[in-house]
Amino acid sequence: MNDPVQEIRRTGAAVVVALAGDVTIEQSPRLHRSLIELCDEPVQHLVVDFAAVPYIDSSGVGTLVDIYRRLKRTDGRMSLVALQPHVRSVFEITRLDRFFSIYSTEQEALQP
């Protein structure tokens, strides 16, 4: 199964993870493992770039919720950037847009 994680970059205290392709129940277990490994070392700010993600389902959203909860335990935070309209609407339908910091661009998310 393709790993939706296409790129991981460190920018100061932030880690930017760029995803690509659909994030569904087929890809979510792999994504979960990749993000858990990333968070083995404390991450202050995890920025997830959705620019290349056209579709997400509830398992993809659930994966991000789990990582969000793990980060919160270590005082880390999580931002979602460049969500395509359909992907954003899934966060709205599930009312998770209340919990995630959502930005149009990576630059906005990285502003102090």
Add this chain to the structure above:
Amino acid sequence: MGEAGSADLLNLTIPGELRELAAVRRAVRACACAFGFSEEQAAHICLAVDEALVNVIMHGYGGPTAEKIELSIRPVGSQGQCGLRIRIRDYGRRVEPSTIKGRNLDDVRPGGVGVHIIRSIMDEVCFTQAEDRGMILQMVKRLPQEVAPDPEKP
């Protein structure tokens, strides 16, 4: 995949395998767009169907399986009220329909939001137990009135 029935716009029979879902999503999306839904509405309908099929595979069948799932889509209603009726029939575990509920979204945790998504997107959602085994899910999504096809127009 099965053959289309006379009134069905789409009629598929698939094994309960997660790898089948991408093709189903494409087919449902194309069907909804061809019927007159916008790209965004079609993507939502596609998500509702996707969540329903994942629930069947993971909960009805207890995991991926060669057991079949039947999916059909047909037009329903009349001018101003028309839409698509989507029927999903499985042969897995029977569940009391009143127990199929989305969970409280104030509790931020992974999982359990599929039914909430389905109910949020679709205008009508009805789970029933099939007579012998399995469940039948019928969902209706109506076209917004401004884009409903006008039967007077050629």
